[in-house]
Amino acid sequence: MTFSFELQQQDQAARTGRLVTPHGAIETPIFMPVGTVGSVKSLGPDDLTRVKTQILLGNTYHLMLRPGPEHVQQMGGLHSFMSWDGPILTDSGGFQVFSLAAGEPRGKDKAKGHRGPLVKLDDDGVTFSSHLDGRRFRMTPEESMRIQMCLGADIIMAFDQCPPGQSDRDTVQIAMDRTTAWLKRCQKSMTRTASRLFGIIQGGIHDDLRVAHAQEICESDLFGYAIGGLSVGESKEDMWRICEVTAKHMPNQKPRYLMGVGTPQDLLDGIRCGVDMFDCVMPTRNARNGTLFTSQGKVSIKRAQYALDKDPLDPQCSCYTCQNFTKSYLRHLFVSGELLFFRLASLHNVHFYLNLVSQARAAIAESRFEAFYQTHWEILGTSDAKTASMGP
Amino acid sequence: MTFSFELQQQDQAARTGRLVTPHGAIETPIFMPVGTVGSVKSLGPDDLTRVKTQILLGNTYHLMLRPGPEHVQQMGGLHSFMSWDGPILTDSGGFQVFSLAAGEPRGKDKAKGHRGPLVKLDDDGVTFSSHLDGRRFRMTPEESMRIQMCLGADIIMAFDQCPPGQSDRDTVQIAMDRTTAWLKRCQKSMTRTASRLFGIIQGGIHDDLRVAHAQEICESDLFGYAIGGLSVGESKEDMWRICEVTAKHMPNQKPRYLMGVGTPQDLLDGIRCGVDMFDCVMPTRNARNGTLFTSQGKVSIKRAQYALDKDPLDPQCSCYTCQNFTKSYLRHLFVSGELLFFRLASLHNVHFYLNLVSQARAAIAESRFEAFYQTHWEILGTSDAKTASMGP
Numbered sequence: 001m002t003f004s005f006e007l008q009q010q011d012q013a014a015r016t017g018r019l020v021t022p023h024g025a026i027e028t029p030i031f032m033p034v035g036t037v038g039s040v041k042s043l044g045p046d047d048l049t050r051v052k053t054q055i056l057l058g059n060t061y062h063l064m065l066r067p068g069p070e071h072v073q074q075m076g077g078l079h080s081f082m083s084w085d086g087p088i089l090t091d092s093g094g095f096q097v098f099s100l101a102a103g104e105p106r107g108k109d110k111a112k113g114h115r116g117p118l119v120k121l122d123d124d125g126v127t128f129s130s131h132l133d134g135r136r137f138r139m140t141p142e143e144s145m146r147i148q149m150c151l152g153a154d155i156i157m158a159f160d161q162c163p164p165g166q167s168d169r170d171t172v173q174i175a176m177d178r179t180t181a182w183l184k185r186c187q188k189s190m191t192r193t194a195s196r197l198f199g200i201i202q203g204g205i206h207d208d209l210r211v212a213h214a215q216e217i218c219e220s221d222l223f224g225y226a227i228g229g230l231s232v233g234e235s236k237e238d239m240w241r242i243c244e245v246t247a248k249h250m251p252n253q254k255p256r257y258l259m260g261v262g263t264p265q266d267l268l269d270g271i272r273c274g275v276d277m278f279d280c281v282m283p284t285r286n287a288r289n290g291t292l293f294t295s296q297g298k299v300s301i302k303r304a305q306y307a308l309d310k311d312p313l314d315p316q317c318s319c320y321t322c323q324n325f326t327k328s329y330l331r332h333l334f335v336s337g338e339l340l341f342f343r344l345a346s347l348h349n350v351h352f353y354l355n356l357v358s359q360a361r362a363a364i365a366e367s368r369f370e371a372f373y374q375t376h377w378e379i380l381g382t383s384d385a386k387t388a389s390m391g392p
Numbered sequence: 393m394t395f396s397f398e399l400q401q402q403d404q405a406a407r408t409g410r411l412v413t414p415h416g417a418i419e420t421p422i423f424m425p426v427g428t429v430g431s432v433k434s435l436g437p438d439d440l441t442r443v444k445t446q447i448l449l450g451n452t453y454h455l456m457l458r459p460g461p462e463h464v465q466q467m468g469g470l471h472s473f474m475s476w477d478g479p480i481l482t483d484s485g486g487f488q489v490f491s492l493a494a495g496e497p498r499g500k501d502k503a504k505g506h507r508g509p510l511v512k513l514d515d516d517g518v519t520f521s522s523h524l525d526g527r528r529f530r531m532t533p534e535e536s537m538r539i540q541m542c543l544g545a546d547i548i549m550a551f552d553q554c555p556p557g558q559s560d561r562d563t564v565q566i567a568m569d570r571t572t573a574w575l576k577r578c579q580k581s582m583t584r585t586a587s588r589l590f591g592i593i594q595g596g597i598h599d600d601l602r603v604a605h606a607q608e609i610c611e612s613d614l615f616g617y618a619i620g621g622l623s624v625g626e627s628k629e630d631m632w633r634i635c636e637v638t639a640k641h642m643p644n645q646k647p648r649y650l651m652g653v654g655t656p657q658d659l660l661d662g663i664r665c666g667v668d669m670f671d672c673v674m675p676t677r678n679a680r681n682g683t684l685f686t687s688q689g690k691v692s693i694k695r696a697q698y699a700l701d702k703d704p705l706d707p708q709c710s711c712y713t714c715q716n717f718t719k720s721y722l723r724h725l726f727v728s729g730e731l732l733f734f735r736l737a738s739l740h741n742v743h744f745y746l747n748l749v750s751q752a753r754a755a756i757a758e759s760r761f762e763a764f765y766q767t768h769w770e771i772l773g774t775s776d777a778k779t780a781s782m783g784p
Binding site: 038039 | 432435467
């Protein structure tokens, strides 16, 4: 099967590359829209193609609950099921099990080391209850691999343990040891030739643990490596210090994936650290809440100031939404609860993310990434809250 | 301004024609998808073009409440606001005022002739409360024209009074007289040169009243005429007897519009009576509820029998949904509450309606409409309920 990664230009730590999978090639750095339950919420494959999506992420946790891995396999795998012909990466399900299914640990549960009333973690794996109907499930490295192989993604993630962002050294060390042991079991179970495995580096916000775990994980000869356990409650300062130190200890010739990150600013910060791949629900989730990303910062479309605004959301944007509709119309759809809003807003936000990484690639190729970063970083973090008083 | 209607082929009472507006030509018989609040729910103009939508309907009642007629006018009119370049027809708002805003008349309200606690009807017009926030509004023939001219539709409907389907002769006669008087006032107020007015025929289920009112309304030289007051609670038998007798008394050389109708079977029945135009929320509303129209009858996509069904919804359908997705996937999206379902299902149902009228046009053109009707009518009314026992 055709899999390769070729590092292309480098500009300080930032880099461009070309990742080839059986379902197509991906230019990096890249952002992966998240298709949680078998669709990128409100967007069809036609919309995804239109915004130049290069690779999608599917969530193992959600798909195992509904419609179930065997179901997807019987329908020809996730590509065929959702009619998406391009590359797909699936996560291991672990992160969702820990974050979605875990309630607050109470009384005896806490004493017994339960992560919460719904989740029981041990060295072999994790037992949890579905957030949909309470059904009990057992997830192990082997089971995560089996499910992901049923789904048939091009890139499959190792099953890891991701501790909360502020965890102490002992907690982090246990999670690291488990993650390393689980990676070996994942490698043994990974028998699908049309997929490749990524390992995940933990280590919390402790520089030395991160370096140690990066070395440990990268000893396994894998197709790529991910930085896990960031954007899980730690400060931005900790996050970027750790991202930078971790990336430095990852192999130069393999793709680097920063999991679950993040804002447009985060993408630029990650690229500056030498990260190649990102995923986050933010563009689609924020879209549904009426928060739209633009070249001039965040727009909260419900604001009265846009009621009679004839301009497109972002005059610099070439997406279908910005080429055809005014802020006035988008606001009207949002306040009226019209379903079309979710599609137009999601389409724009995903286009915005993909255009941002595309611009970053061009800047790296022309050795002007730092200037690009300086020009864009601050304005990406602004919002229209400041200009609200100008509205009617 | 370019407006014309040319009657083309006739096949018994069924007929094809070509209706030209400043925003383009329409081949009749045609179905008009309903864009209630400024969008056809879940579909963009790109989707509407893809399913070969020829003309849209906009609801005056909903648009007057939100965002308001002056707002739409300031944004360049409804075409510009919703980015739809094709023809648009707006209803008068009257039907919605009577049906949506009217509660059950009680006590004194009933004695005073109120239609309900929220609606007060008199010879001059109607006063009602918004279903959104209770704001009081006054609608008259002049106000309906003013609002529709703000919206800027190509075809504008006269403000009429539509009594319930089983109304007695006296109630119907009052509604007819009001409708006739209001039409004169609408004609006087209609000053927009880029729009044309349709008059509406009432008369309940009383043949002689229908004939009388058809003659009365059609005395006014208008661009087209509509049959109102059907599909409002009367039996199907009454409905089609009245439709047929009314259509016979409408001018042959003018377009005939049967308002608010209906099911796929209804479209065929209406075409057989010589109707040229239809509108209904059914294809989009049913889509959102999981009921999909196919060449083999209605499909309730939530049924377990479709869980592992690899076939498209309708193998005979050329729409984007049927060309790309299985029933299994559509069912998964529906039961998971994924937003993409609403778009794919609405797109299919609207395509189905538009394809049905397109096939009917071809059949009329080839003088084989009756055979077409006989072949399709019964199967269009079937549903998958009968085959449910075959499911797992």
